[in-house]
Amino acid sequence: MKILILIGNVPDTTTKVKFNADRTAFDASGVQWIINPWDELALTRAMELKETSGGAVEAVVVANVGRAETEATLRKALAIGADKAIRIDADPKEAGYVASQLATIAAGYDLIMAGIEAADYNGNAVGGMLAEMLGMNSVSAVSGIQIENGQLKINREIDGGSQVVGLPMPLVAIVQKGIAKEPRIPAMRGIMMARSKPLEVVQPIDAAPMTNMVTFEMPPAKAACKMIAEDQAKDLIHLLRDEAKVL
Amino acid sequence: MNFDLSQEHELIRQTVREFAEREIKPVAQELDEKAEFSPALTKRMGELGLFGMYLPEKYGGQGLDTLSYIIAVEELARVDGSQAATLAAHNSLGIGPLYYFGTEEQKKELLPKLCTGEALWSFGLTEPGAGSDSRGSKTTAEKVGDEWVINGSKIFITNGASDLNIGCTVQAVSANTDGKKQFTTIIVGSQTPGFKRMSMHNKMMWRASDTAELFFDDCRVPAENTLGKVGEGSKIMLTTLDAGRLSIAAMGLGAAQGAYELALAYALERKQFGQPIAKFQINAFKLADMAMKIELARNLLYKACWLKDEGRPFGMESAMAKLYCSEIAREVADEAVQIHGGYGLMKDYAVERFYRDQRLLQIGEGTSEIQRLVISRFIGC
Numbered sequence: 001m002k003i004l005i006l007i008g009n010v011p012d013t014t015t016k017v018k019f020n021a022d023r024t025a026f027d028a029s030g031v032q033w034i035i036n037p038w039d040e041l042a043l044t045r046a047m048e049l050k051e052t053s054g055g056a057v058e059a060v061v062v063a064n065v066g067r068a069e070t071e072a073t074l075r076k077a078l079a080i081g082a083d084k085a086i087r088i089d090a091d092p093k094e095a096g097y098v099a100s101q102l103a104t105i106a107a108g109y110d111l112i113m114a115g116i117e118a119a120d121y122n123g124n125a126v127g128g129m130l131a132e133m134l135g136m137n138s139v140s141a142v143s144g145i146q147i148e149n150g151q152l153k154i155n156r157e158i159d160g161g162s163q164v165v166g167l168p169m170p171l172v173a174i175v176q177k178g179i180a181k182e183p184r185i186p187a188m189r190g191i192m193m194a195r196s197k198p199l200e201v202v203q204p205i206d207a208a209p210m211t212n213m214v215t216f217e218m219p220p221a222k223a224a225c226k227m228i229a230e231d232q233a234k235d236l237i238h239l240l241r242d243e244a245k246v247l
Numbered sequence: 248m249n250f251d252l253s254q255e256h257e258l259i260r261q262t263v264r265e266f267a268e269r270e271i272k273p274v275a276q277e278l279d280e281k282a283e284f285s286p287a288l289t290k291r292m293g294e295l296g297l298f299g300m301y302l303p304e305k306y307g308g309q310g311l312d313t314l315s316y317i318i319a320v321e322e323l324a325r326v327d328g329s330q331a332a333t334l335a336a337h338n339s340l341g342i343g344p345l346y347y348f349g350t351e352e353q354k355k356e357l358l359p360k361l362c363t364g365e366a367l368w369s370f371g372l373t374e375p376g377a378g379s380d381s382r383g384s385k386t387t388a389e390k391v392g393d394e395w396v397i398n399g400s401k402i403f404i405t406n407g408a409s410d411l412n413i414g415c416t417v418q419a420v421s422a423n424t425d426g427k428k429q430f431t432t433i434i435v436g437s438q439t440p441g442f443k444r445m446s447m448h449n450k451m452m453w454r455a456s457d458t459a460e461l462f463f464d465d466c467r468v469p470a471e472n473t474l475g476k477v478g479e480g481s482k483i484m485l486t487t488l489d490a491g492r493l494s495i496a497a498m499g500l501g502a503a504q505g506a507y508e509l510a511l512a513y514a515l516e517r518k519q520f521g522q523p524i525a526k527f528q529i530n531a532f533k534l535a536d537m538a539m540k541i542e543l544a545r546n547l548l549y550k551a552c553w554l555k556d557e558g559r560p561f562g563m564e565s566a567m568a569k570l571y572c573s574e575i576a577r578e579v580a581d582e583a584v585q586i587h588g589g590y591g592l593m594k595d596y597a598v599e600r601f602y603r604d605q606r607l608l609q610i611g612e613g614t615s616e617i618q619r620l621v622i623s624r625f626i627g628c
Contacts, residue, residue, distance in 0.1 A: 072254050079258060185266050188296030188309040191258055 001110035001147075001169065003046045006102060006127065007062045007077055007085075008036030009070040009092075010120040023216045026120070035073050037183065038115025040080075042173075044180035045145060046113060047081040053147055059083045061109070065092040065101045071199060078194035079186035085199040096210030099129035104205055106134060110169040111152065116141065116176040124174075131172035139167065143178030250546075252314075259315050263322035266295060267330075275327040278455035279600050282448065284409050285455060288330055293364015297334055299342055306346065306354055307362035313490075314552040317497045324501025325508075328604030329455035331501060335494035336405035336456075337361070341368030344416050344432065344487045348475035353434065360413070367409065371401035371417040371435075371461055372484060379617050381418075381484065386463060388419035388433055393470045395419075395433050397441075397463040403611075407459025408444040413437050415444075415461060418480050430480025434472040441466030452604045489562050491612050492569035493555070496548045499572030499608045503544065503579040506601040507537045510583035513590075513598075524586070533582050540575040547571055563625035570618035573608035580605045 011017075011031045018027040035043070043062065050057040062077040063086040064070055074085040088101045106112060114127030131138030143162070144155030152171060156163045157178070186194075228236050241247040252260070270291060278285055292298060300316045302308020309315075316338060324331035342361050345368065346354060360366045377383035386399025397419055406412055414436045421431035435442055443462040450458060475483050511534055514525035524530050551564035580602045584591035591598050609615045 072257065075254060076258055076261070079262070182269070185269070185295065186258075186262050187294065188259070188262075188300055188311060188315075191255060191262065192309055192311065194258075195255065 001057055002108065003049070003057060003060045004106055004109040004112045005039060005043045005046055005060065005062045005077070005082065006112065006114040006130070007039050007043070007064040007073060008115065008118045008120070009033050009064055009066050009073040010036045010118055013037065013119055017218075019216045019218075024213055026216070033070070033073055034119075035076060035183075036115050036118050036120075038117060038119075038175060038177075039113075040077075040115075040183040041177070041180045042113035042115055042175045043077055043080055043082060044182070044184040045175070046111075047184060048180065049145065049147060050081070056147060061086065063088070063102060063105055065090055065098045065204070067091065074199060075194050076186065078197045078199070079190040080184050081186075081190060082197075084197060086202055087199065088202045088204050090204035093209050094211050094213075095123045095125035095129060097207050099126050099133060100207035101204050102126070102130050103133040105202055106130060110171075111145075112136070112170070112172045113145075113179075114172065114174050116174050127172055127174040134172075136170050136172050137167065138172035138174060139165070140174040142173045142175045145173060145175070145179065252318075256314060256318060259311070260318050260322055262295070263297070263319045264325070266291070267323050267326035271323065271327050271330050275329070275455070276594070276597065276600065279327075279329065280454075280594065282450070282454040284333075284446075284457040285330075286409070286411055289333055289367070289411060290364040292330070292334055293362065296362075298337055298364055299358065299362035300338065302342065302346055302358060302362065307359035312552075312556045313493065314549060314556060317493055317548065317552050320494050320497035321501040321504070324498040325505040326501075327455070328498060328502055328601070328607075329453045331498050332405060332453045332456040332607075333367075335491075335498060336369070337367050339491040339494045340370035340487060341406060341416075343490055344370060344474060344483055345434075347486060348432070348479070348483050353474070357414075357434075365411065366413045367406040367411045367457075369404045369407040369412060369415045369459065369461075370487065371404050371407070371415045373401060373403050375400065375402050379614055382428060382430075382481075384418060384420055384428075384430070386417065386419045388417075388421045388431055390421070390470065391467075394467045395421075395431075395470060395472065397433065397435065397466040397468070399463050401461040403447070404459045404461055405453075406457050407461055408446040409457040412444065412457070412459075415442075416474055417461075417463070418484055421477060421480070429478045430484070431477050432474040432480045432483045433468060434474050435463075435466065435468055439466055439468055452607045488612060489565050490555070492565040492618075493548065493551055493561075495608055495612045496544075496551070496565070496568040496572035499569075499574075499576035499605065500541065500544050500548055502576040502601055502605045502608070503537070503541050503572070506576075506580040506583035506598055506605075507534070507541060509596075509598045509601070510534060510537065510579075510586040514586050517588075530586055533586065537579045537582060540579060544568075544572045544575050563622060566613075566618045566621040566625070569613065570615055570622070573605070574615060576605040576608050 012034050046060045060082045061084045062082040065088045092098045117124045141157045143157050146153040152167045154165050296309045299308035300311045320335045388395045388397045417433050420428050422429035441464045445460045447458045515523050517524050548568040551561050551568045554561035583598050584602050590596050
């Protein structure tokens with residue numbers, strides 16, 4: 001079987017977010033880019049499946065939509081252990097556009113994994129859209145994947161508990177925390193080998209974006225903290241009940 | 248001129264940083280406090296391929312360049328001096344001389360295991376009476392039949408006594424004619440009868456790294472354990488130290504970077520007189536000076552690495568880098584404590600450990616005074 005991991009190239013999660021002057025685009029100057037953390041967990045799980053499947057998983061491929069500068073992120077994915085990378089040479093404008101591009105290269109895989117959300121725009125959309133475009137089944141909120149007798153055994157988080165479902169392949173799994181314990185740190189050998197692994201660049205197709213960005217707003221600044229003396233519990237009750245209205 | 252690191256160097260930095268932040272940082276303070284060497288972390292460094300990074304693959308290495316290795320040491324030192332010391336000493340002093348001067352047979356036998364993180368090797372040069380004056384060594388090696396008989400002792404030997412240590416490259420006086428000493432470097436396995444290793448305790452710095460005292464009492468090893476040629480000991484020592492200086496410099500740079508980041512974060516958060524103390528010009532200028540010194544140190548060190556990787560002479564630049572990086576580590580750590588005020592004196596704050604750990608760097612592998620001597624000879628004084 002072949003596994004495809006969708007890789008988002010996102011700002012490091014400690015980035016101080018800024019926008020351009022008319023607040024229609026993210027200001028990327030000085031930003032350190034990383035693999036979207038959920039995608040990195042998906043890749044880690046794919047490597048574990050490959051290593052323990054006794055040859056059943058033939059290849060793990062990673063793909064993203066992005067310009068040449070996102071290749072560092074793909075090289076890291078190759079260093080972690082992916083066999084091949086595909087970059088679709090376009091700006092990842094929005095989820096529908098990205099899914100349309102990925103659909104051109106995503107046929108023929110038995111399992112496609114996408115992170116449940118992206119650390120940048122938090123869209124939570126590409127995986128589901130891609131499944132729809134490919135006519136594949138998809139499962140969301142996946143926190144565990146095993147291969148058993150040629151089928152997938154999948155753990156899902158549901159309200160108040162969890163669920164185990166058996167599913168045939170092919171499948172798009174939209175994965176969340178728990179899919180792997182921790183993202184794998186590549187070894188130096190992996191970094192060396194990543195040099196010579198294939199990184200294919202694919203030209204984009206014409207696809208109309210489904211949404212357009214109107215404006216970004218920063219969250220309101222935190223209000224000043226009110227300190228209450230330790231022997232003034234009454235004041236605290238008053239503030240919680242009458243001002244914050246949470247009691 | 249191009250100051251950009253390659254994508255691969257950036258990835259190595261990111262990878263080692265991730266490892267240091269995720270696996271070393273949470274335990275660094277405790278290991279320091281208990282003065283405990285960690286075989287588990289050493290093994291992890293081996294798994295990641297940090298030992299023998301610059302060795303060819305046939306010896307178990309990764310075939311990376313000097314700069315890759317130096318970036319790895321820098322990133323560990325940014326989080327913890329002790330673990331950086333284990334890596335730097337094993338790579339530069341343990342593995343280095345074996346790789347550069349060993350026979351094919353010696354290399355094939357020793358290097359692959361020394362790259363795994365499950366075995367460490369040390370370099371026995373310094374003696375109780377021979378520090379900066381390394382030619383003052385008293386440890387002797389006498390040829391009896393086809394064996395060396397070694398007598399003497401060594402001190403302050405990093406990675407020399409832990410359970411992971413499997414041997415030492417020992418510098419010994421092999422002949423002394425009319426006061427003219429001949430030095431030979433000899434490979435001694437840790438289980439050789441007559442070889443005793445003892446961990447040294449109560450250190451101020453690098454408390455989670457292993458520092459040893461070594462004793463040789465009629466310790467006999469076969470003559471084929473000679474590293475390089477008989478009488479080549481001085482050359483081996485000087486070459487090893489030239490390269491070793493780069494890794495001590497990397498420790499200085501990393502320590503300075505780590506202390507600076509702690510100071511900057513603290514100064515932006517700590518409020519006095521109604522504003523973050525970073526907004527007071529006196530602190531802002533301190534932080535600006537720190538950033539500038541680190542920038543200079545990094546450029547100098549990376550240039551020395553580049554010279555080495557280009558196969559050009561780098562002895563003067565490595566001495567300069569060692570001297571400058573270790574001295575700015577002291578200056579930056581000192582100001583970082585100052586910015587932390589009283590909290591900087593408490594063990595709960597990592598900056599306290601940085602302040603102690605940097606102090607070795609102006610002493611170990613050639614004191615600042617010896618570096619100035621080396622540089623002054625290069626410029627023709």
